Amino acid sequence: MVFAGNRGAEPTVAVDKFSFEVKESEFLVIVGPSGCGKSTVLSMTGGLTNPTAGQIYLGAELIRRPGPDKAIVFQNFSLFPWKTVTENIEFGLCLNGVDEAERRRRIDYYIPVIGLQGFENHYPKQLSGGMQQRVAIARSLVLRPRVLLLDEPFAALDAQNRTVMQEELVRVWSEHKPTVIFVTHSVEEAVFLADRIVVMTRRPGRIKEVVNVREATGEQHWRAVPLDQVMRRNDFQDLRGRIWSLIRDEIVVA
Numbered sequence: 001m002v003f004a005g006n007r008g009a010e011p012t013v014a015v016d017k018f019s020f021e022v023k024e025s026e027f028l029v030i031v032g033p034s035g036c037g038k039s040t041v042l043s044m045t046g047g048l049t050n051p052t053a054g055q056i057y058l059g060a061e062l063i064r065r066p067g068p069d070k071a072i073v074f075q076n077f078s079l080f081p082w083k084t085v086t087e088n089i090e091f092g093l094c095l096n097g098v099d100e101a102e103r104r105r106r107i108d109y110y111i112p113v114i115g116l117q118g119f120e121n122h123y124p125k126q127l128s129g130g131m132q133q134r135v136a137i138a139r140s141l142v143l144r145p146r147v148l149l150l151d152e153p154f155a156a157l158d159a160q161n162r163t164v165m166q167e168e169l170v171r172v173w174s175e176h177k178p179t180v181i182f183v184t185h186s187v188e189e190a191v192f193l194a195d196r197i198v199v200m201t202r203r204p205g206r207i208k209e210v211v212n213v214r215e216a217t218g219e220q221h222w223r224a225v226p227l228d229q230v231m232r233r234n235d236f237q238d239l240r241g242r243i244w245s246l247i248r249d250e251i252v253v254a
Contacts, residue, residue, distance in 0.1 A: 001040055002052045014040045016204035019054075022147075025177040027223075029194035031184060031243065033250045037205030038183045039151050045181060046072045046149050058146060068096045071140035075152040077132045079124045079139075086111075086120045089139045096143070106142045113172055114138040130161040134168070141172065148173075150182045154189070163227050166192060170223045187244045192223055192230060197243060202250045209246055213239065 001015040015037040022028050030038050043049040044056055047066040056063045058070065066072075071092075079088050086107060093103045111117060114134045124132050133153060140148060153169075154162045166189060173180060184190055190197050197211045214221070216239045222230045230236050 001037065001044065001049070013204040015044075015206075017206050020198060020207060020210065022179055022181060023195075024179055027173065027180045027182065027193055027195045028198065029182045029184060029190040029196075030198045030200065031187060031190045031247060032200030032205060032208075033202050033247060033252070034185070035203050036200045036250070037203060038200060041205070042072070042149050042151050042181060042183050045147070046070045048072070068092065068143040069146045070149060071143050071145035071147070072149045072151065073133075073136050073140050073153045075155040077124070077129075077136045077156075079132055079135055081124050084121050084123055085116055085127070085135050088124070088135050089142055092139055092143050106144075110138045110142050113175060114141075115168065128161070129157050130165055133157065133165060137169065137172065141176075141178075144176070145178055148178045148180045150180065152183055152185065155185070162189075166227060169193070187240055187247065188231070191236060191240045191243060192227055195221070199243065199246045200250075202252060208250065211239070211243060211246075 001013075003012045003014055018037075018041065030041060032038055040049065044051050045063065047063050047070055050064070063070070080091065083091065089107055089110065090103055093106065098106075111120060114137060116131070116134055116138065119127065119131065124135070127135070133156075137153070150169075154165050157165060170193065182190075182193060191213065194213045197213060199208045199211065200206065201208045216235050222233065222236060
C-alpha cells in the first residue's frame with residue numbers, strides 16, 4: 001500500500017509484501033511498532049481503503065468496499081451522541097434494511113450479552129468509557145459479521161477497564177466466534193487474546209513472524225481464564241517476552 005506524498009513529497013510505502021490467510025473463527029492479532037501499517041491493513045480488510053497493489057478476499061469474494069459482513073470497532077467508540085444505546089446499536093441494522101422485528105430480536109439478545117441491561121435509553125455521555133466501548137462492540141456484533149475488525153479498541157481505557165473489557169470480549173466472542181482481526185500495541189493483550197500473532201516490521205510494514213499462540217496454550221486456551229491468573233504462568237510470560245523482543249528490534253528511537 002502506497003500513499004501519495006503531499007506538496008511534492010515522496011510517496012510513502014506503508015505496507016509491502018504483506019500476505020497471510022486468516023482461518024474461519026480464528027482470533028488473529030496484529031502487533032508491531034508505531035507507524036508500521038497495522039491500521040492500514042485493517043482498513044484495507046474492511047474495504048475502507050483500496051490497496052494500491054494486490055487483492056484482499058473474504059472467502060471467494062474480492063473486497064472492494066465496506067459492508068455488514070465486515071464490522072469495524074475503533075478505539076474512539078464512534079457513537080452518535082444524540083442517539084441512545086439502543087439507537088446506536090440499531091443504526092447499522094436500519095442502514096442495511098433489517099426489518100423492525102428482527103432488529104428488536106437481535107438487540108434484545110445482545111443487550112444482556114454485552115452487559116448493558118438497564119442502560120438501553122441512556123446516551124453516550126451518561127456512560128463510562130468501558131460501557132461506551134461495549135455499545136460499539138454490540139453495534140458491530142448485531143450485524144452478525146463474518147469478520148470483526150478491532151483497531152486498538154481498548155487503548156483509551158484505564159488499565160482496570162481494559163482488563164475487564166478484554167475478558168468481556170472473549171466471553172462475547174465465544175457466543176458465535178466470528179473471525180476476528182485485532183490490532184493492538186499491547187504485547188500482553190495480544191498474547192492473552194490471540195490464536196496467532198502477526199508481528200510486523202517497521203515501515204514499510206512486512207510480516208516479520210507469525211507466532212502460533214496455540215502451541216503454548218495447548219488445547220485449552222488461556223484466554224478462558226481471568227487475565228490476572230494467566231499472567232502468573234511461566235509459559236505466558238515466556239511468550240510475552242518473545243513477542244516483545246521481536247517488536248523491540250523494530251523500534252526506531254528518534
